[in-house]
Amino acid sequence: MADAPITVIDRRLLERLEAKAGLIKHPKRVMRRFHVYMVGQTGQMFRENKHGGTHRGVTWPWYTPQYTRKTDGVTVPAEGGVPKLHGGGNVKGRLRSSGGTSKRTTKQSNLLRLTGRLASEVVTAINIDDNEMEMGTSQEHVVILNRKRPILFFTDDDLRQLQLLLLEQLEAEVR
DSSP states (O other), X not given: OOSSOOOOSOHHHHHHHHHHGGGOSOHHHHHHHHHHHHHXXXXXXXXXXXXXXXXXXXXXXXXXXXXXXXXXXXXXXXXXOSXXXXXXXXXXXXXXXXXXXXXXXXXXXXXXXXXXXXXXXHHHOEEEOSSOEEESXXXXXXXXXXXXXXXXXXXXXXXXXXXXXXXXXXXXXXX
């Protein structure tokens, strides 16, 4: 989760929402629509940051180097490509597991997206009731990965989207 607290920028919208919050008869509809929105945001996060970078205010660093050679001090990046010390050719990229097989890291490798399983696990683990929506996963590896490359977080834009969905639902029920 993001370390910074979530702040509401649009106070008038929040006041309108709080004044009418108890009037919404079908909050699950809003939560389901918000889940669809968050699935889209999470998928976009994986697409935009697949080679490292920043999206939605969160930065995913590229793979860390494999090692630094003691003999000449050259740092070998995860994707390899530096000349070998002895013999011809270049050092190969680091091995990464891929569902029973092994692939090497290349410059085209996607972060956290070797099989696509992680992205689908994060967005499909959901619990919705009338008052709250819990989205995420209890998988231990996701908690560890989330520390270096945040996946599960909530932004001010997400809060505004939820508020708008709640207001739309309220207006639909009042009609």
